[in-house]
Amino acid sequence: MARAVASGTRADAILGFVSGALALIAIALPGRLRDPIAGTLRRDLVAPLIALQKNAELGRLALIRHDQEIAGKDSVALRALLVPSLESENDRLRRLLGLGRALRWGFVPAEALHSRALGEEFTMTLTAGARNGVRPFSAVVAPEGLVGMVETVDPRMCLAISWAHPDFRVSAMTADGSAFGIAKAHLGSGTDRYLLELSGVQLSTTLPSGTLIVSSGVGGVYPRGIPVGTVMRELGPREGFTEGWARTYLLRPAVKPQDINSVMILEPRRGAAGVQAVWADSLKDSTADSSASPGMQPGTEADSADTPDGPTR
Amino acid sequence: MTTSGTIRLAVAFFVLVLLHFSLRPALGWRAEIDFLLIAVLLAAVRLRPGMASLVGCTVGLIADSLTPNAFGAGALAMTIVAYLASWLKAVFFADNLALNGFFFFAGQWAYEIIYLIAAHQMQGMELVQQILVWGLLSSAVTAAAGVVLLVLMRPLLEPATA
Numbered sequence: 001m002a003r004a005v006a007s008g009t010r011a012d013a014i015l016g017f018v019s020g021a022l023a024l025i026a027i028a029l030p031g032r033l034r035d036p037i038a039g040t041l042r043r044d045l046v047a048p049l050i051a052l053q054k055n056a057e058l059g060r061l062a063l064i065r066h067d068q069e070i071a072g073k074d075s076v077a078l079r080a081l082l083v084p085s086l087e088s089e090n091d092r093l094r095r096l097l098g099l100g101r102a103l104r105w106g107f108v109p110a111e112a113l114h115s116r117a118l119g120e121e122f123t124m125t126l127t128a129g130a131r132n133g134v135r136p137f138s139a140v141v142a143p144e145g146l147v148g149m150v151e152t153v154d155p156r157m158c159l160a161i162s163w164a165h166p167d168f169r170v171s172a173m174t175a176d177g178s179a180f181g182i183a184k185a186h187l188g189s190g191t192d193r194y195l196l197e198l199s200g201v202q203l204s205t206t207l208p209s210g211t212l213i214v215s216s217g218v219g220g221v222y223p224r225g226i227p228v229g230t231v232m233r234e235l236g237p238r239e240g241f242t243e244g245w246a247r248t249y250l251l252r253p254a255v256k257p258q259d260i261n262s263v264m265i266l267e268p269r270r271g272a273a274g275v276q277a278v279w280a281d282s283l284k285d286s287t288a289d290s291s292a293s294p295g296m297q298p299g300t301e302a303d304s305a306d307t308p309d310g311p312t313r
Numbered sequence: 314m315t316t317s318g319t320i321r322l323a324v325a326f327f328v329l330v331l332l333h334f335s336l337r338p339a340l341g342w343r344a345e346i347d348f349l350l351i352a353v354l355l356a357a358v359r360l361r362p363g364m365a366s367l368v369g370c371t372v373g374l375i376a377d378s379l380t381p382n383a384f385g386a387g388a389l390a391m392t393i394v395a396y397l398a399s400w401l402k403a404v405f406f407a408d409n410l411a412l413n414g415f416f417f418f419a420g421q422w423a424y425e426i427i428y429l430i431a432a433h434q435m436q437g438m439e440l441v442q443q444i445l446v447w448g449l450l451s452s453a454v455t456a457a458a459g460v461v462l463l464v465l466m467r468p469l470l471e472p473a474t475a
Contacts, residue, residue: 060339
């Protein structure tokens, strides 16, 4: 037994020595002998495994490329998604330029910064202030129509309420002046919250859907002729409107909330001079066809109240 | 070792060789798992030191055929590691995963050190960095993979009960 163990140990030692010697010889082999041996091993034993390795690496590269391609496709898709918004922004900016050209003077351009904080959804910060000539109670307008009113003015900025604010009120009328009322935010729920209502319309007057409603100029804050919205339908007892002496109408606002980005603040003297010619096209369209879409483009005709002092900015 | 045990060991060995040439390149890690070393160590603890060193030398030479400039270095490293593993198998005979993990870790690191010194391809700080950073990392992932494989291949590697 002891001899067998000793014999085994000796055999192990010999085999171990031989293996180590083989490895050392392999290290010491000159290139001209080493390369053919390595080549033979590669071709006869490793080649099938190398094919496996190649496929595995190709698989990994395919995964990496797939991720890159997906990222590339995502980028293209993202850019494609941006195109309509860029076109829309371009369109808005062009219309804003049109509004500026039509107003000619007495306005201050500003960017509207919205707060998403609770209770501040209907208030916006405008990037122009007293130093730019902005005064409290100035009307804020966009190419589509009335946006709101300046409440507080700081030297470099001001706070304004939009038409959706619960405190917003504007004396309004139909474009042809046949009916008057007070336009204010419709304090409904859900998406109805972003509509306006025209209350106090005399009972004898019925306003068809699509009728353009503009500011009447009564009260002095909002000049006459700024589009406020279009009539959607009459509000009745079903909605809790039971005024016996007047009618109330639901209005689609002229300026959509998402379009309140770049605005114009009208100086009081500009408001006093009148802005009816600015939205003249809208008024004309409305008078010609009350059911037409309220695509309110600012007029390109010069305002009759032009003065030589030019725009404020 | 019985015929059945030899066949099962051969199957496990073959699976590990396949993993070395399929999973390892697919993962593409900088600190690579050395499935060949795991295969050699698993075989070594089931063989006598002489046979283990022969297996190590053969596997090392085959692996070295892909790196002709370091031809023989892997064979030498595998031979020494396999011989020592077989000789030390009594220490690691206990069915303890942590001990086996350490066994794989030490085996891989010893292999890396011997290979790098024998290959003469690195010197100075580069060699130290390779041994102490990448060598240790590679040893750690190899040890982890070895432990996982031991658990997965336990039915294949353990002798069948009567």
